[in-house]
Amino acid sequence: MNSQSNNSRYMVDLVKVSKIYLPDIQALTDVSLSVNRGEILFLIGKSGAGKSTLLRLLSRMDKQTKGVVEVDGHDLSKIAGGKLQRLRRNIGFAFQDFKLLPDKTVAQNIAVAMEVSYTRSSVIRMRTKKLLHHLGLADKYNTPACELSRGEQQRVSIARAVANNPGLILADEPTGNLDRETTQLVMDLFRKYNERGATLVIATHDESIYRDTDHRIIELREGRIVNGHPAPEPDHAFADRMDEEQGSPEEDDLWMSDQ
Amino acid sequence: MNFIIAVFTQTFRNLFQTWSAQLLTLITITLSVLIFAFFYLIYTNVQHAGQQLDDDLRLVIYLDEEPAEEMQEEYRKKIVKFDKVERIEFVSSKEAYGRFAAQLEEDRDVLEDMPRDFLPPSIEVYPVRSLDTLTKIKRFSDYLVSLPGVLKVQYGREWVERFYTFVKLLRIIVFLSGSLLILTTTFMVANTIRLTLLSRKDELELLRLVGASTHYIRLPFFLEGALQGFIGSAAGMAALFLLFNWIKLRFAVSSIFQLFEFTFFPFPVVIAIIVISSLLCAGGSFSSTRKFLQL
Ligand SMILES: Nc1ncnc2c1ncn2[C@@H]1O[C@H](COP(=O)(O)OP(=O)(O)OP(=O)(O)O)[C@@H](O)[C@H]1O
Ligand SMILES: [Mg+2]
Numbered sequence: 239m240n241s242q243s244n245n246s247r248y249m250v251d252l253v254k255v256s257k258i259y260l261p262d263i264q265a266l267t268d269v270s271l272s273v274n275r276g277e278i279l280f281l282i283g284k285s286g287a288g289k290s291t292l293l294r295l296l297s298r299m300d301k302q303t304k305g306v307v308e309v310d311g312h313d314l315s316k317i318a319g320g321k322l323q324r325l326r327r328n329i330g331f332a333f334q335d336f337k338l339l340p341d342k343t344v345a346q347n348i349a350v351a352m353e354v355s356y357t358r359s360s361v362i363r364m365r366t367k368k369l370l371h372h373l374g375l376a377d378k379y380n381t382p383a384c385e386l387s388r389g390e391q392q393r394v395s396i397a398r399a400v401a402n403n404p405g406l407i408l409a410d411e412p413t414g415n416l417d418r419e420t421t422q423l424v425m426d427l428f429r430k431y432n433e434r435g436a437t438l439v440i441a442t443h444d445e446s447i448y449r450d451t452d453h454r455i456i457e458l459r460e461g462r463i464v465n466g467h468p469a470p471e472p473d474h475a476f477a478d479r480m481d482e483e484q485g486s487p488e489e490d491d492l493w494m495s496d497q
Numbered sequence: 498m499n500f501i502i503a504v505f506t507q508t509f510r511n512l513f514q515t516w517s518a519q520l521l522t523l524i525t526i527t528l529s530v531l532i533f534a535f536f537y538l539i540y541t542n543v544q545h546a547g548q549q550l551d552d553d554l555r556l557v558i559y560l561d562e563e564p565a566e567e568m569q570e571e572y573r574k575k576i577v578k579f580d581k582v583e584r585i586e587f588v589s590s591k592e593a594y595g596r597f598a599a600q601l602e603e604d605r606d607v608l609e610d611m612p613r614d615f616l617p618p619s620i621e622v623y624p625v626r627s628l629d630t631l632t633k634i635k636r637f638s639d640y641l642v643s644l645p646g647v648l649k650v651q652y653g654r655e656w657v658e659r660f661y662t663f664v665k666l667l668r669i670i671v672f673l674s675g676s677l678l679i680l681t682t683t684f685m686v687a688n689t690i691r692l693t694l695l696s697r698k699d700e701l702e703l704l705r706l707v708g709a710s711t712h713y714i715r716l717p718f719f720l721e722g723a724l725q726g727f728i729g730s731a732a733g734m735a736a737l738f739l740l741f742n743w744i745k746l747r748f749a750v751s752s753i754f755q756l757f758e759f760t761f762f763p764f765p766v767v768i769a770i771i772v773i774s775s776l777l778c779a780g781g782s783f784s785s786t787r788k789f790l791q792l
Contacts, residue, residue, distance in 0.1 A: 299706065319711070326708030339700050350700075354709040356499035359506075402707075 246311030248272045249437040255305030265291040266461045280448040281441040283458035289441035330399035334410035340384035369397040389415040409440045508717040522689040526729025529681040533674040558620040559648040586621040590614035683781035690782040722782025730774035
């Protein structure tokens with residue numbers, strides 16, 4: 239984990255956040271939401287409910303109109319420059335529109351997320367291969383991204399989001415183009431990263447991935463939270479466990495080890 | 498260390514991906530360095546040439562009568578007042594006669610009937626041999642004519658004047674080609690970089706989203722510019738060197754080359770031109786990325 243873990247209680251903390259797109263589209267209204275470190279949170283709601291908008295605020299792709307957005311203890315309206323860059327390196331975002339570079343190969347697309355942290359190229363290659371293997375794309379390593387199917391592109395964008403072992407993973411509709419089996423692969427991958435300590439916020443309207451979950455589900459409707467369960471008390475035991483694990487640089491997990 | 502490797506990897510990847518635009522820029526830089534350095538080379542050589550002009554740069558002041566000892570001293574003072582000179586020689590009528598006779602060699606008998614002092618006495622002024630002197634020589638001559646007892650002043654007028662206009666022209670050309678060099682290198686590089694930036698808009702956007710540092714995004718473009726400047730100017734200088742040697746071989750027997758000794762730039766000048774071009778290009782790319790990325 240490359241978070242220089244802040245000691246704030248929550249990984250994500252929104253207080254009365256509103257977002258108005260000019261001229262007058264009220265995308266989010268008074269959203270208050272806290273996400274614990276190590277939690278998996280499902281963000282559901284109809285198309286246009288404001289899920290993507292919320293995720294974009296979390297990575298500072300957009301700025302809220304009102305309210306406070308804190309990620310990993312940083313108030314995003316006050317962060318800029320090097321600090322924002324470091325924070326973003328600790329956030330993996332699987333964009334709804336993928337944002338893959340069409341001319342680059344699958345491997346190069348995934349590498350981008352690690353290169354900005356100056357990861358050694360041997361490590362990059364190793365991680366990329368493992369991720370592709372896990373997502374059933376082992377034979378696409380050198381394929382240009384533009385030659386992939388939508389579902390394949392989606393998996394590549396997910397691989398890129400998790401490749402840098404971020405502390406916070408934002409997945410916007412990560413299974414929209416995937417069949418049941420492949421969806422399972424993706425959710426397995428997310429679970430693995432979560433077990434290693436990553437916090438996940440998954441925006442989706444794919445009922446199959448949250449139907450039987452015991453993780454928190456937040457529903458947005460027209461920019462408001464409708465099933466407002468308050469955030470559970472922060473899981474201190476979890477945070478302690480994470481701190482211990484961060485103490486040892488050895489990565490024993492199959493998915494993240496660089497050996 | 499990893500940062501440096503990452504930045505270099507990025508740089509070479511860019512160069513590789515946009516090589517056709519790079520090549521065009523490179524050729525432009527090479528050509529403008531070549532043009533500038535060519536004229537600058539001629540200019541420096543011509544400047545040195547002044548030192549080899551020797552006797553041609555002599556002013557002869559003809560006097561109406563033989564100057565006495567103290568009169569000579571007076572002339573000497575007045576001449577030196579105008580400008581530093583290398584040497585002043587007084588030539589009496591008799592000495593002039595002697596020289597003339599020596600020049601005639603076999604035919605000296607034609608002088609037999611002439612009086613020994615039929616040639617006027619003169620003062621020969623040898624100005625300091627430099628380009629600067631050349632440009633002043635006309636005024637010098639005008640000044641000397643105004644001295645008392647001076648009949649006329651002679652110097653290689655036509656030659657000197659032609660040389661002077663030539664040097665003036667060269668100076669303008671060097672100045673223009675120098676400006677051209679600065680414009681093309683900075684502008685072309687800034688423009689190529691801008692095109693690269695535009696074509697890689699999505700990638701740069703993504704880099705920012707995944708938290709690339711400003712230096713990581715920007716340094717490759719800076720290096721790219723510096724590299725273009727370095728390779729372009731080095732190629733330009735190499736081309737000039739080849740051209741120089743070819744001309745030297747080709748025209749080795751022609752008279753201009755007998756007159757001056759043509760030399761190539763000394764090594765430090767070559768280095769300076771390359772370094773300055775590289776810096777100009779790096780600067781061009783730097784300003785272009787700043788505008789575009791608004792960093
Ligand atoms: N850049 C923008 N400019 C103006 N309006 C926007 C912009 N982005 C989103 N919106 C509006 O904000 C509202 C919420 O959009 P958002 O993309 O967050 O929905 P969503 O829940 O992600 O929907 P979907 O499930 O279809 O992805 C919509 O009404 C949308 O039209
Ligand atoms: Mg969306």
